[in-house]
Amino acid sequence: MTLRLTYPATAEDYRERARARLPRFLFDYLDGGATDEQTLRANETEWGSIKLRQRVLIDVDQVDTSTTLAGESCAMPAVLAPLGLAGMMARRGEVQAARSAESAGIPFTLSTVGICPVEEVQAAVTRAAWFQLYMIRDRARIKALLTKAWEAGCQTLVFTVDLPQPGMRHRDFRNGLSVTGPRAKALKVVQLLSRPGWLWDVALRGGPLNFGNLSDVVPDAGDLDAFKAWIDAQFDPTVTWADIEWLRRHWKGTLLLKGILDGDDARQAVNVGADGIVVSNHGGRQLDGVASGAGKLPDIVAAVGSETEILVDGGVRSGVDIFRALALGARGVMIGRPWAWALAGAGEAGLNNFLASLQQELRLAMTLTGVTRIVDIGKDQLDRYPEPGKRGEK
Numbered sequence: 001m002t003l004r005l006t007y008p009a010t011a012e013d014y015r016e017r018a019r020a021r022l023p024r025f026l027f028d029y030l031d032g033g034a035t036d037e038q039t040l041r042a043n044e045t046e047w048g049s050i051k052l053r054q055r056v057l058i059d060v061d062q063v064d065t066s067t068t069l070a071g072e073s074c075a076m077p078a079v080l081a082p083l084g085l086a087g088m089m090a091r092r093g094e095v096q097a098a099r100s101a102e103s104a105g106i107p108f109t110l111s112t113v114g115i116c117p118v119e120e121v122q123a124a125v126t127r128a129a130w131f132q133l134y135m136i137r138d139r140a141r142i143k144a145l146l147t148k149a150w151e152a153g154c155q156t157l158v159f160t161v162d163l164p165q166p167g168m169r170h171r172d173f174r175n176g177l178s179v180t181g182p183r184a185k186a187l188k189v190v191q192l193l194s195r196p197g198w199l200w201d202v203a204l205r206g207g208p209l210n211f212g213n214l215s216d217v218v219p220d221a222g223d224l225d226a227f228k229a230w231i232d233a234q235f236d237p238t239v240t241w242a243d244i245e246w247l248r249r250h251w252k253g254t255l256l257l258k259g260i261l262d263g264d265d266a267r268q269a270v271n272v273g274a275d276g277i278v279v280s281n282h283g284g285r286q287l288d289g290v291a292s293g294a295g296k297l298p299d300i301v302a303a304v305g306s307e308t309e310i311l312v313d314g315g316v317r318s319g320v321d322i323f324r325a326l327a328l329g330a331r332g333v334m335i336g337r338p339w340a341w342a343l344a345g346a347g348e349a350g351l352n353n354f355l356a357s358l359q360q361e362l363r364l365a366m367t368l369t370g371v372t373r374i375v376d377i378g379k380d381q382l383d384r385y386p387e388p389g390k391r392g393e394k
């Protein structure tokens with residue numbers, strides 16, 4: 001109760017509000033990571049070890065947070081990351097998030113497994129969404145999805161390469177989300193009934209709750225058993241770099257590869273003609289035990305930073321974290337869970353406030369480190385530059 005009387009100020013505050021609003025299995029699906037969640041924790045804590053240089057007596061009257069990402073003007077170097085099932089976290093969640101991103105002047109990325117179809121999202125905004133795609137076995141469907149996204153106005157394709165199969169997420173098992181059968185159904189019903197506000201707002205008034213871009217193959221997102229069966233059948237673990245070359249030939253817009261965590265893979269991404277990469281471990285949801293985005297960024301910047309555009313995600317929770325990512329050599333960041341926490345916990349107005357506060361924190365970090373333009377943020381603003389790991393040193 002006390003929670004409701006205060007104003008949410010940080011990503012963590014929105015997270016707590018989302019926890020109070022969402023049925024347990026949905027909150028844990030959003031919040032959780034793979035197995036012991038060590039990588040998830042590393043994502044969230046390791047930005048904090050990057051220390052900045054406080055500088056004084058520099059004219060910082062005019063600080064400008066604007067930049068370009070994938071050739072697009074952005075009010076700050078941040079993008080809303082693709083989150084599957086976001087429309088289950090809030091009513092028509094992807095539409096609300098796209099509107100909020102547009103008013104904040106940043107791109108929104110629509111997941112392949114979002115609830116709202118790309119046409120619905122695009123009809124609500126004037127800014128083109130970025131479209132995220134997984135490689136599915138049915139290549140004709142891939143081509144159809146590419147055409148659908150292009151015709152809806154999307155020009156940037158975020159192709160996710162770190163999910164040949166979904167990771168093992170113990171919270172989803174415990175809550176019955178990744179389990180089929182009557183007992184698991186009953187467990188979910190109990191969790192649903194304890195959140196009447198969500199039932200009224202999202203379940204009753206937020207439909208259709210299906211995977212908008214795939215509604216002909218998986219008609220009902222509420223039927224998680226059918227969704228799981230489809231994922232198991234369609235996610236394609238045979239994908240290789242040759243398929244990315246195929247994709248490059250079929251997508252005439254900007255192509256970003258998301259889920260690169262290794263300097264050698266970053267080099268391959270450049271070689272196959274990607275326009276940029278997203279350094280990511282999928283928010284710690286795939287292989288527990290891999291390094292954090294913050295930890296791998298210096299290696300990857302050392303490997304390909306002068307040749308391609310690098311975004312990074314995983315645990316970015318504040319404007320200061322955005323600044324840290326840029327100081328390590330990224331051009332921008334993706335923000336994942338926090339946008340859905342804000343939307344689920346405090347609605348579109350909450351997300352608007354959260355994005356405004358990210359920008360204000362970034363502006364303040366620039367002010368207090370003595371830089372007025374995004375392009376000037378770099379190693380000079382770091383107290384100490386982390387040495388790239390051996391594999392990054394060519």
Ligand SMILES: Cc1cc2nc3c(=O)[nH]c(=O)nc-3n(C[C@H](O)[C@H](O)[C@H](O)COP(=O)(O)O)c2cc1C
Pocket residue numbers: 029030031043081082083084085111112113132160258280281282283284285313314315316334335336337338
């Ligand atoms: C609930 C959830 C669903 C996700 N769904 C997708 C998805 O459909 N496609 C994708 O490329 N990444 C997906 N991701 C990964 C995010 O795009 C992003 O890489 C990650 O959330 C960044 O970490 P952060 O949440 O700590 O900011 C998902 C992440 C979460 C938490």
